[in-house]
Amino acid sequence: MKTLAWKKGLIGLCLLAVFAILLLFPRLLPVTSWIDQFTHIIKNSGGAGYLYFAIVYILGTILFFPGALLTLAAGVAFGFVQGTAISLISATIGASCSFLLGRFFFRNAIEKRVRSNPRFVDFDESIAKDGPLIILLLRLSPLIPFNFSNYFFGITKIGYWTFAIHSFIGMLP
Numbered sequence: 001m002k003t004l005a006w007k008k009g010l011i012g013l014c015l016l017a018v019f020a021i022l023l024l025f026p027r028l029l030p031v032t033s034w035i036d037q038f039t040h041i042i043k044n045s046g047g048a049g050y051l052y053f054a055i056v057y058i059l060g061t062i063l064f065f066p067g068a069l070l071t072l073a074a075g076v077a078f079g080f081v082q083g084t085a086i087s088l089i090s091a092t093i094g095a096s097c098s099f100l101l102g103r104f105f106f107r108n109a110i111e112k113r114v115r116s117n118p119r120f121v122d123f124d125e126s127i128a129k130d131g132p133l134i135i136l137l138l139r140l141s142p143l144i145p146f147n148f149s150n151y152f153f154g155i156t157k158i159g160y161w162t163f164a165i166h167s168f169i170g171m172l173p
Contacts, residue, residue, distance in 0.1 A: 035070075039076050039077045043076070043077040043078075049077065050078070053070075053074060054093070057091065058090055058093050061097070061146075061150065062094060062097050062098050062101070067147070070090075071091075091167075094150075095150040095163075098147065102155050103160070124156050124157050127157065128156065128159075131153075132166045135153065135158075137170075139166075139171050140173065
């Protein structure tokens with residue numbers, strides 16, 4: 001019993017450390033300067049700027065970079081309508097890539113560990129059944145980080161197209 005509590009404590013401590021690093025990241029590194037430089041590059045690259053932006057946004061989503069900063073950069077570089085469109089498309093592609101990474105690289109390992117846990121099985125079934133509504137609500141809520149939720153949905157039974165379509169709709173606001 002003590003071993004289980006110790007493991008849970010260690011996992012909690014690791015998660016706390018990761019979130020602390022993510023919160024301190026913008027303060028420790030010149031992120032604002034990088035965003036300014038990136039905005040300048042994409043703004044002055046013509047049509048290729050959209051491609052540069054999309055690639056960076058997709059990779060940023062996969063690597064847990066805060067999407068809000070990139071979305072703001074798109075608004076500055078491309079204007080409200082075009083910035084919204086390129087951000088939405090890029091965020092959906094990035095979310096889909098993260099979902100697929102979760103599905104094909106993490107689901108089997110996690111499922112083997114929690115298959116005997118009735119709560120996970122019930123939760124997984126609920127996500128598969130009510131997934132569209134859950135995705136829409138979570139896209140509107142700041143409680144679960146966007147990048148984390150993409151991988152999370154990948155380890156559930158929800159279908160890819162359900163995830164991608166409802167993510168797109170849920171991110172639009």
